[in-house]
Amino acid sequence: MKALLLTHPIPAAPFVEAIRALEPGLPLLEYRPGLADEALAEVEAVLGWRFPPGVAERLPRLRWVCSIGAGVDKLLAPGLAPAVAVSRIVDPEQAAGIAQYVALMALRHARELPAYEQQQQRRQWTRRPIGALRSSVGVLGMGEVGQAVAQMLRALGFEVTGFRRSGGPVLEQVLRTSEIAVCALPLTPQTDGILNARTLAWLPRGAYLINIARGAHVVEADLIAAVRSGHLAGAALDVQAHEPLPAADPLWAEPGITITPHIAAQSSPQTIAAQFVHGWRCLRRGEVPPNRVDRALGY
Numbered sequence: 366m367k368a369l370l371l372t373h374p375i376p377a378a379p380f381v382e383a384i385r386a387l388e389p390g391l392p393l394l395e396y397r398p399g400l401a402d403e404a405l406a407e408v409e410a411v412l413g414w415r416f417p418p419g420v421a422e423r424l425p426r427l428r429w430v431c432s433i434g435a436g437v438d439k440l441l442a443p444g445l446a447p448a449v450a451v452s453r454i455v456d457p458e459q460a461a462g463i464a465q466y467v468a469l470m471a472l473r474h475a476r477e478l479p480a481y482e483q484q485q486q487r488r489q490w491t492r493r494p495i496g497a498l499r500s501s502v503g504v505l506g507m508g509e510v511g512q513a514v515a516q517m518l519r520a521l522g523f524e525v526t527g528f529r530r531s532g533g534p535v536l537e538q539v540l541r542t543s544e545i546a547v548c549a550l551p552l553t554p555q556t557d558g559i560l561n562a563r564t565l566a567w568l569p570r571g572a573y574l575i576n577i578a579r580g581a582h583v584v585e586a587d588l589i590a591a592v593r594s595g596h597l598a599g600a601a602l603d604v605q606a607h608e609p610l611p612a613a614d615p616l617w618a619e620p621g622i623t624i625t626p627h628i629a630a631q632s633s634p635q636t637i638a639a640q641f642v643h644g645w646r647c648l649r650r651g652e653v654p655p656n657r658v659d660r661a662l663g664y
């Protein structure tokens with residue numbers, strides 16, 4: 366029984382160290398292209414971020430896949446046998462970090478910081494109307510992360526409405542009344558490209574988008590068009606459809622769009638290792654590891 370580390374593009378070494386500290390005897394195999402079928406045949410668990418093409422099919426004894434993140438979208442490979450359990454990391458610290466990022470971007474936009482930064486460039490001391498913040502925010506996705514975001518934004522004075530797959534207001538209703546929209550959805554076939562020309566048009570003029578989920582939720586060309594037309598004031602994108610974002614990508618240079626390199630918050634290797642080792646021990650006892658996702662739903 367072996368565990369395969371598929372953490373690329375995140376280096377595996379910190380995970381190896383953190384797992385060894387908890388369970389020195391856990392047999393780990395680091396993935397590299399060219400690994401023989403015999404080595405892969407012993408793998409019963411995977412800790413990873415994404416399956417390289419064709420690898421899931423080469424793991425005949427695989428029973429459990431644990432994501433190193435909150436999302437599992439890159440691990441639900443078509444070649445994954447139906448009986449394989451898939452788990453994710455559930456980390457309140459990560460959710461709190463993401464909520465801080467969203468609060469930072471929401472306040473930066475709502476308090477017009479970019480405009481004051483531009484004024485400073487011109488040495489211009491001009492006060493704009495100032496009021497307490499009561500902007501309306503639609504949080505799309507009310508899982509652990511969405512709930513943490515909503516709680517922090519409410520504490521700051523924002524009026525928050527949550528959108529979830531079932532129950533509560535529908536997407537159009539939420540977007541039509543949101544001065545700021547926050548995407549905290551899981552990426553599934555149903556949510557891929559959910560923020561597109563049609564749905565972005567539901568936002569009121571001058572609205573702002575914050576995406577801390579997955580780049581593929583947003584049709585980036587449609588977002589750029591909405592910002593260029595003045596319909597949207599801008600966006601803060603911690604995630605992009607292509608990561609690392611290529612230097613030639615038009616998102617980099619779009620006034621009003623802030624790009625960060627998927628840093629809103631990450632779980633520490635120690636937290637991930639603790640949850641992985643716990644799941645591994647469950648597996649060895651013949652129990653189901655915790656924090657399983659519903660593979661049909663994708664989260």
Ligand code: GLV
Nearest residue numbers: 433434435436437
């Ligand atoms: C990060 O994007 C995660 O899924 O945890």
